[in-house]
Structures are given as structure tokens and as C-alpha cells.
Amino acid sequence: MKFTISALSVLFFTGVFAQNIQNNPGSNHGNRFEQLGTILPTPNVYRTASGAPGQAYWQNRADYDIVAYLDEDKRNLKGSETVTYHNNSPDDLDYIWLQLDENQQSTVKKADYQFSSTLPKSLNDEQVKVSELPVKDNGYGVNLEKVTDASGNPLKYTVNKTMMRIDLPKVLKKGEKFIFKIDWNYNIPNRIKMGGRGGYENFAEDGNDLYTITQWFPRMCVYSDFEGWQNHQFTGRGEFALVFGNYKVSINVPADHVIGGTGECKNYEQVLSSEQLARYKKAQTSNEPVEIVTLDEAKKAEKNHSKQRKTWVFEAKDVRDFAWTASRKFVWDAMGVTIPENNNKVMAMSFYPKEAYGLYRKYSTKAVAHTIKTYSEFTIPYPYPVAQSVEASNGMEYPMICFNFGRTEKDGTYSEGVKNGMIGVIIHEVGHNFFPMIINSDERQWSWMDEGLNTFTEYLTEEKWDNKFPSKRGPAWTIVDYMKLPKDQLEPIMSNSENIIQFGPNAYAKPATGLNILRETIMGRELFDKAFKTYSKRWAFKHPEPADFFRTMEDASGEDLDWFWRGWFYGTDPVDISIDKVTVANPDFEVTASSTEEKYKVEKPLQNEFEDISKIRNKEDKTINFEVEKDKDLQDFYYRYDRGQEKVDTNKEYSLKSEPNAALDKKEQEKFKNINAYQIDFVNKGGLVMPIILEFTFEDGSKLRDRTSAQIWRHNEKKVSKTFYFDKKLKSIQLDPMRETADINTSNNFWNNDGGSSETSKFQVFKEKQKATVRGGANGKVNPMQAAGKKN
Template sequence: MTRFFLPLLCCLLGALSPLIAQPPAANYHANSRFEQMGTALPTPNTYRTASGAPGKEYWQNRVDYDIKAEIDDEKQRLTGSEVVTYFNNSPDELRYLWIQLDQNLFAKNSMANQTRTSSINEKGMPATSMTRSMIDKDYGHKITAVKDPKTGQALRYRINETMMRIDLNAPIRSGQSISFQIDWNFNITDFRFAQGARGGAEFFAKDGNFIYEIAQWFPRACVYDDVNGWQNKQFLGQGEFTLPFGNYKVAITVPNDHIVGASGELQNASQILSSEQLKRLEKARATFDKPVLVVSQDEATKNEANKPNGKKTWVFKADNVRDFAFASSRKFIWDAMNVELNGKKVLAMSFYPKEANPLWGQYSTMLVAHTVKTYSKFTFDYPYPVAQSVHGPVGGMEYPMISFNGARPDADGTYSEGIKNFLIQVVIHEVGHNWFPMIVNSDERQWSWMDEGLNSFMEYLTTKEWDRNLGGDVAEPQNITEYMRTEQSKQVPIMSSSDNIMGFGPNAYTKPATGLNILRETVMGRELFDYAFKEYANRWKFKHPTPADFFRTMEDASGVDLDWFWKGWFYGTEPVDQDLVEVEWFALDTQNPEITKAEQRATANSKRETVARQRDKDFIKESVVEKNPDMKDFYNSYDPYAVTEADKKKYETYLASLTPDERKLVESGMNFYTLKVKNKGGLPMPVIVKMQFEDGTDSVARFPAEIWRLNDQQVSKVITTKKKVVQWTLDPFREIADIDEESNSFPRQPTQPTRFQLFKGGGFQRGGSNPMREAQQAQPPKAGQQGGAKNE
């Protein structure tokens, strides 16, 4: 850092104009980066306003279902019949209806299967890819009837891959409704081989039983809306689904020893549960601190062995939901507890086999309850009567009021910290999907980030409130930098259609979640962000929002112009890479002789301390001048750095010529620093700089992203401090996702040493560890421990 002395006029100008924009370069884009999005967003209308709120003529269609289904536990087959009532609330006349047949994804010749790439090399081929193509079982929806439920008259239909068009005998006019019946069946996918399955059957060879997680299982109506008309894009596996709201009545017939968890409330508990189970369930409804076992592990283990004949039908009712899923098994342990939200009770429940204990009994339902409370705090109160977590073959998947979650301990009941943390995060994430997209009902087939990204951000907040040391990987800016460093050709914007996304995890989950975290912590501040985010959730609950509705609401409710952020973070792939190129140090020339001559003396003395002069102290025993006083004259005793009376008078005359404000500035002793910062990555972000002072203290200065609005290539910024700065650091708290920390310090500082190890013949072992098992091997645990539910 070079120090310069400034005349008073120059310093005053610097203090008044601290932002110095460099002349625009040839590739200057500042103006376009900070201009409004304009026509990049859809034109507002009476359905969707410029503020991001639903318009006065907003509409959406509704679809009700009355479903009867049965699981064949011997053949792993589901048979169903449904009466669907479609309400046309649109201003349009509908001559046909589109229905989703998601199980057709698993048909051998499906588009998804045909377009899924694979290869074989000398190491082989993934087993799932090879065995999937060799399976003889015929998967996919088998439609046996489409008809009028009253007359039995057949309706014409046409199946196109995962979509079915029903051609109506007469159009449904605006305000009218129609009912039709569909009968179908399908073979339940074996989860081991069904690549991309959201549900299926898991077989437990030790006891010969299955866990069924049944999802995307019934023919479901597509959304017809003001944005797309019919959203009938084919289901290829990555872009999930878009569904209308409706009321459901579902009767599920299973073996009579099965326990069923499903979307909605159980309607016939007194007919299918034992008197003891009913008592426990009622106790759970009055318990708020710890889950109560409705079906214990001992009871579930007995069910596994008995396998009696006979069937039971479980009846569920779910109102104002967009989908329905269920799980069934004789292996299930069942626990439950209540959560209270502003006077309303929500029953939090978990269903899991003994193989999931002790982890699930201790954590699952408590996590469900925590998620319900925390998401409600940040958005709106959970509106449904139940919230459930089910353990089975699916690693993590969500449906209204029910979620499927993985994370299983080892066979001996111990587990690694990673498995425990995964359970915590996956339960929070999947239960949290009740808000996004099950209630704030975005189009997953088109915009994965609107549910996965927003929900991952909420998972981040909720996980920290469970354990402040968890959850940072999904939304902390420093964790997205590796992805943002990848080649531009291997990235696509967040605003890409779901099925076309490369790097689905970082693109749909972590990058949008990180963007929201940056908005909350760095760009907007928590108060403005939280208010706007909550406003968006409340505006669009039980409705169908688009990206523009989200973008506009966040700006409308906060008063913060974020178009530059949406364009850079959501529509672009440029990274953040700020470079602290140079820092120049200036001090005001006060003309005080006491200061200036002392500094001159110090500079002169430092220059005299050369290595030769140091060595001459011993080498030259006595100089001629030291030996012979006659060789001395005036200059041998003259001190050019001594303050004279003339110097003092001159300084007094100077001070008298200054105004009071000018004199105050002269006497302030301030240091002036000019920072030159380059925007190497292209994506503008706030400039945050930490100053470490020579006395060991520090301070942080923050400048909004608009600092780049006149020049997006390089800016200079004048910072004044009373103390001297010895080290400057950009983005000191890693909050803007800067991909190159090496260029963030001045003077330059290496961020980490390159480490090496001593090598010894035979090498060394690496691998994960299970400290719980190691501890238990040293001291076995007490017998009979089954997790966190209250024993009955």
C-alpha cells in the first residue's frame, strides 16, 4: 500500500465524491444489468397483476375424486376405480380433458426409458440400468374403462405416453361440471429396479413382507390455467407434476393386518383399529411433548410373523388438496403427537418398520412437529389436520399431508452422524413441501426451482432452528461456489424447463435456495425479506403462481428493486468473482511542522539503516570526523528536521486562513484509502470489505450492488478511517458466493496452505466411521431401547 499526501482541496473533493466510476470498457454491460426486466416478464392482466398478486378475475379449475383401490399383496398389484368430477371455472369452453398417467413412465418403451442415456465401459454398467431393461414385468397404467358413471356409456379417449385425452360428448361450458369414471390397474414397481420411482414396493427377505409407498398411482387431471392452457407436457421423470386442487374420498383395501397412512384424515378408525389402538390414538391427540405409540414395535413384529387372511378397507377424506398418496405394510410401527397452531391442532405422525429404529422412534415425529411449527412461523399456519412421515424405499418424496423418507440405521441399530443428519434434513424438507408446492401450487413440470428451491431455503431456516450447527450445506453461499465455477457450457439458468436442467441438484435446489439466503442476509435484510416472502406465500396459497408472480411480489412488498438479481442469479449463469485489485493510502497534508518533520525524520532514518551501515558499526572502529573534532563544522550539528520558530509562524498563518470545517478536517488525522475492485465474474453483487487495523480491531463496510450500475467492470471507492488499516478483505463472511477467495485480500494472503503427508510403505486406510457402533462395542447398550415414543 503506497501512502500519498493530499492537499486540502483534493481531499475535500474525495470526501464529497467517494464513488469513482472507471470509464466504460468495450464490453460494458452495467446499464443492461440494472435496467428493469420489462418485457422479459409476462404482461400483467386481470388474472395476474403487476404487483405479483392474483388479479380480480383470477380463476382456477377444481377436480374432486371418489376413489376405491385395492392392493394385491401376493402379486404386488393395484386395482382401482375412480369417479372424477371436473369443475370448469375458466372463461373457456372445454371440449376435452387431459389426464396424467404417471405409471406409464416405467413402461419398457416409454419416452423416458428410450431417451435415458447409458453406457458400458471396462468397469461395467450400473446394476439398476442393466436390470431395468431386462425386467419381464409389465409396468404402466392399464386403463380398463372410461365411462359415464351414471349411464355406463363409454367415453372416447386416446393415450399418448404419460397423457390421456378424454374426448367429451358435449363441451363443458364456463361454470359447468362433468363427472366420469376411470377403471385401471398396474403392477407396483419394484423399487430396486424402477429408476426415478417416487413410490413402489420394498421387499424384506428376512420376514417375507413388503412396505408399499403408493404415489402418482391414479389417473389425475392436468391443470388448465390462464398461463399455459392445458399443462400436458409429458412426464419424463425429472419435471414432476402440476395438479389442480380438489376434495378426495379414498377407500383403500389391504390385508387386514396392514397399517395404512395416507393423505387426509382416517374416517373409519373405530372399524379398523383395536380398542387399545383407539385409546392410544386419542391419547396422542392430547399429547404435545413426545409421540405416543399407537402400534408398538412388539406388535409390528408379531404382525410380520402372523399374516392372517382377510382384508380391511381404510377410508380417508382430504379436502382442498392437489394430490393423494398412501403407504401400507404390516411391518409399520405407528406413533403420533399433537401440534397446536394458534388454537388449531395438527396430528403429527410417523410410520416405520423395526429396521428404522431406534433412529425413527426418537426423531421422526418430533421433526414433523418442528417443521409444522417453523414453516408456519415463516409463511402461514399449516391448514391440514395431519402431517406424516413414512419410512420405506423412497429416499425422499412429498405429497399432501404425507411424505416418504429414507435414512435407515445399520442392522445392529447403530448409525453414523451422516445418517442421522440426513434423516433430520429429509424429514424437514419433505414435510415442508406441504407449503411449496402442495399449497403454494407452482408448476413443477416447468419450474422445479419454485418448489425445490424455495423449500430448500425453508428447510435451511428450519434445520437451523432444530440444531444451529446443521443445514448450512443447502443454502450457504460458500457451498454453491464449486458449482458456479464449472464451465458455462455445463450450466443452464435456474429459469430452465425442469426436464432440460443439467446439474439438477445444484440448479433446482441449492442455487435458488442460496439466492434467497443472499437476498435475506445481504441484499434486502431479514425484516424486508421475511415480510415479502410471507406475503408471497399468503397471496398464492391454494393458487397457481408463476415465477413472475414471485419476482413481482418480492419487490412489491419490500420496496427493493431486485430485477438485477433475478436477471443475474435466475436467468444467467455468470458467477460472482470480485477482485480487490489495489488499495492506495492517502493522508491529508496538514502542513503542521511537528508532524511533517517528524515523519521526514523517520523516513530518512529508515533509509539510512542499510545492511552496509549496520555492518560498518563494527567494521569501522573510528571515523576521521569522530577522531578529529577540527573536521566538524555547522552541518555536523545541524538538524534539518527540527521545528523552527519560522515553521511555527507559517503554520499559524495557514490555520488562520481556514474555515472552521476545514480546520476540523485538518486536525482529524484521518486516513483516506482508495479501493479498486474488479467484477471479474460478471454477476454484480454488494461489495463488502473488512478492515483490520494496526491496533488489532476491525470494521466492516458494506456497499449495495448498485455500486456497479454505472460501470460493471471496475469501481473505485474512497474509505476514510481514523485508524491505519493493515489488511483488507472482500466478502469476509462468505456471503455473496465469490468463487475465488485468493483475489479478495490486499495485501494478498493465501487462503489455505497446500498440505502434504509423509508416505510410508503400505499406505493408509480411508473410509467412513460409525462412532456409535464403536462405543457400543466397548460398552453394550441397555436392552429394550426402542427410541423416543412413549411406551404404553
């Protein structure tokens, strides 16, 4: 169906800017190099000025025991959980908060963060629906059946959209724990039609579902030293803030389903056939992926829907969440991986339907292994026993398990874009085990702290997968189109997740690019890598905030990076540095052989001409004995001169002659005759300061490069000049030759010595005279003491 738009639409843009305090915003220097100061939170006993956790750092904990039942016919999930919440904070708690993320799928329980909507140009028949006012309940969202304490006594609770508050029967004090139980169920949504991270996908051709069960149980919110309860609503974008704990999860599913989940399965002997169990044990020591559930077995299972049931039992330690997947369609392969840094033995595994077999069988598990090994090099050694990739036609991450895409055409072929996209998303989602599953930042507030840091490390991992890998995020040149956008379409990286318009570039690409610029262009790989590992080690299994990252990167490297955080993370200015003008100068050996004469008068008394209020009061104060009055030996000629007791003619003129500059002899002139001086004037048109990187090409075809740090802009953030002296002539100058700085306009980055694009001048070269270099020494002029004929 088509709709004709008959009314004019007006689109308004409003800029969103993070606080970026400047001492002197009207100045053309200094602002971009100010310390972040009060922009960052004040260090304390919980978070230090170095960026490390403080001596009194604490975090709360939640342990879960969950029993789940998947009703495939009704597409309903039923669960019962026992939660043990540990209060390690110094505060007394009289209520606790939990997340009910599945309520976001409900028409009446969701957070209702809507977007502006306009008349469409066309709609399909399923999209044309009469607006329901008031909105009717679509039947999705969490149904709470029972909320009790450990003894079964009902607890008072309040549900606010996607959040749930439980009022405690008594105050929970420091060091105490509270055990409670929740029974619940919800209808599993069609993830393909309704969107979202979890749900089911139906394969009409064989009548089977593939389940990705995520954010599926009531989960504890974070209570922290920097925010208190993080109980912001879940809107579908900003992800999660979660506490660490231990999990035991029992999942009852149809007997022909294969399950992958967070942690280790503790009863493979009961749920796998003897052949499958033997293959699993073989895979543990195999260097190549071994099919535990084969393609033939998966195809056979698709045709027979078992009415029998099995329970799979998983356990996971020190994780912040639990997710799982189930389907009778799954092929399952695995291989053992050893992490060199800690000798950890890991099972790298993949689950995928036959539709993805042509890609996943070859690449997925090997990409998982490559990811956890490479991230371990750049961050911390992978600490968990399992790492899994599931092909589910999406991309989302959870501890030890993630969901990715990568299906072939029906004939088994695939495009290069699908292949590279699949490898990239597997690396990205598996990489999330480090950011934020272990280095546990608050995703709901600061998406860049997990997505940006992870995208950067993904880029490093892609580079080590294939030097020709077409990474879309990380290299500086790939962010240019985003940085070119009008300011009213941009937000600083330091913006809340829900308020970002260009979410991908802002939360993923720009932070990743910034870190890559720090590593390659500003800090260098050695300094950066050590600092990045320090941050990862400090905040593993803890809750870092932006200031902890900024401060650690500086603390561990000895680099002052406040100018970079201020510009790249708190601002929206782009990089656009231009070569404005080049002045070429040649030596001039002609020297005027005549002396110069300077006329001057002797100095008047240097004491203050005006008696200020402090001097007057000190003079009147009879308790003050001035040192020069007490000790007559301190009263020299100038003591008397300042008080008018010595008379000197200060109007008399004296002459000071200087020796003429000496010309260079022929041999010395020969040494310098080919020197050419080049003054290059740069203009900062974009506003964001960056290092100045130049490539010089000479007329003989040779090249040189020069790198000047960003600090050259500290005295003038708009214009700077730099002069070079070469013993051969320049043919051209290229600014940022490797496109390292994300300069949005490369058309003004080049100068060519074509005779008309530069000014020419001369600079005089003469023989250096001997000069007095003692600070405060004689300067050749007559002083008042000499004029008066006195020596004391």
C-alpha cells in the same frame, strides 16, 4: 464382469441459456440493472403487475371418489375412480387431459426421454442383458379397463405415453362440471430395483413388502390462464402440475397392514384394535410421541400374513393429490401439535419399519412437528389436520404425507451423517406441504419454484432445529463449487426441469442460496420475511408462476430486485469480486498562497447557429404568431443580440482572478494530521454484481465493517472504486468476510498493508472558502449585456 473400452470417447458440452434480453449488450454499464421488462409476461386481469392474483383470477377443480384394492400376492393395484371436474375457466372445453404417471415404468408406454449412454467399465450379472430390439413390454404401466361418463356410457379417449385425452360428449362451458369414471389396474414395480417414486420394497429377511403408492391413479392435468393444458410428458424428473379438489378414498388391504394416507382416516374404529384406538386418542393431546402400533406389535405382525382384509377410508379437502403407504411392518407413533398462528390442531405422525426404529422413534415425529410450526412462521399457518413422515428408504412428498430415509445398522447404531440426513430429508419433504402442495406451482416446468423455495425454508427450519446443523444447501459458501463450473456445464435457474444437467445444485441449492443472500445480505430479514409471507399468502391454494414471485417480492418490500433476478435466476455468471488495488494518501497542509487568473471572452449569442427545418416551416407559417413578436415587452437586450441588432466585441479578453486557498492553522492541522485516505479499486471478474462488504482491521487491532449495495456497479459493471477516510492506519482489508455472496475466488479478497501492496500519495487539505450556491446565479464573469453597457 469387466468390459474393456477400445474406442475413444468424445464428450461434447453444449450450453443451455434462458432468454436474457439486454438493451445494450456491448456496454459495460446498465445492462445488469435493467428492468426485466419484456422478459416477464404482460400483467393482465388474471395476474397483476404487483404479483398478486388479478380480479378475474380463476382455476379449475377436480374432486375424486376412489376405491382401491391391493393384491399383495400378485403385487397388483386395482382401482375405480369417479372424477368430478369443474370448469371455472372462461373457455369452452371439448376435451380434457389426465396424467398416467405409472406409464413411465413401462418399456413401451413411457415418455422415452433417454440419456446418452456409453460403454461401461464394469457391470454386474443382472445388468448384462441383450438389447431387445424392438423393446418388449415389461408388463408395467396403467391398464385402462373402462372409461365412461356418469351414466356408464363409454367415452372416447387417446393415450399418448404418460398422458390421456378424453373427448367430451359435449362442450364443457364455464361454470359447468363433468363427471366421469375410470377403472384401471397396474402391476406395482419394485421401487428399489426399478427406481421411481412409488412401488414396493421387499424385506427378504421377513418376507414382507413396504408399499409407497404414489402417482397411482389417473389424475387431472392443470388447465390455466397462462398455459392452457399443462400436458407435458412425465419423464421421471420434472414432477407435477395438479389441481385442487376434495378426495374420498377407500383402500382394501390385508387385515394386518397399517395404512397412512393423505387426509384423515374416517374409520379408525373399524380398522384399529381397541388398544390402538385408545393410544391414538391419547396421542392427540400428548406432548410426546405415543406408539399407536408398537414395536412388539409390528414384529409380531411380520410373522403372520393375514388372509383377512380390511378397508381403510380417508377423506381430504382442498388437496392437489393423494398418496398412501401400507405394510404390516409399520410401527406407528403420533403426537398432537397446535399451530399458534391459526390454532390448528394437527396430528404429527410417523410410520417406520423396525429397521429404522432407533432413529425414527426418537426424531421423526418431533421433526414433523418442528417443521410445520416453523414453516407456519415463515409462510402461512399449516391448514391441514395431519402431517406424516414414512420411512421408506427414499425422499418424496405428497399432501400431508411424505417418504423419507433413516435406518440404523443392525446393531442399532447409526452415523452422524445418517442422522442429520434423515432429519434434513424429513424437514424437506414435510416442508413440501407448503411448496408446492399448498402454494401450487408447476413443478414440471419450474422445479426451482417448489424445490428451491422449499430448500430455502428447509434451511431456515434446520437453523431453528439446531444452530450447529450442517446444512448443505442455503449458506452462500456451499454453492461456490457449482458456480465455478465452466459455463457449458451450467444452465440458468430459469430452465425447464428436463433440460438441467446439474439438477440438485440448479433446482435446489442455487435458488435457496439466492433467497438466503436476499434475506441476509441484500434486503435484510424484516423486509424479506414480510415479502415472503406476502407471496405465500397471496398464492396459497393457487397456481403461481415465476413472475408472480418476482413481482410480489418487490411489491411487498419496496426493493428493486430486477438486477438480482436477472443475474442469479436468468444468468450463469458467478460472483468473483477482487480487490485490485489500494491507494493510500496522507494529508498535505502545504498551500501555495498565490491567486490564480483566468482569461476569457464574453459569450456569443446562445440561439441556434443553424435554422432547422421546424424553425423554417414555423416562420413560413402565417398562422403562427410568436409570443415575443406579439408582446414587445419580451424583447430585451438578448432578443436584439441574437438577431445581430446589438454589437458586442466577442474577441476582447477579460480577466477573472480567484482568491488563493487559505492554509489551515496549527490547531486545525492537528485535527486532521492522523487522517489516512484509502482508495480501494474493485474489479468484477465473475460478472454477477453483488454488494461490496468490507471488514477493516486497524493497526491497533480494532475492526470496522462497511456494506455497500450492489447499485455501486450501475455506472460501471466491471470496475468501481470507493474511498474511505480513517483517523488511524489500516492493517488489512477483507472483502466479504462472512462469505455472504458466494464469491468463487476468495484469494483476491484480501489486502494487507505490508508496505509493498499499495500505492501512496498525498491529498491537499485547505480552509474552505465561501462560495455562491444559488443555481444559475452570477459567476463573476462579464456578460454580454455588461460589455455593451446595457441593462435591457
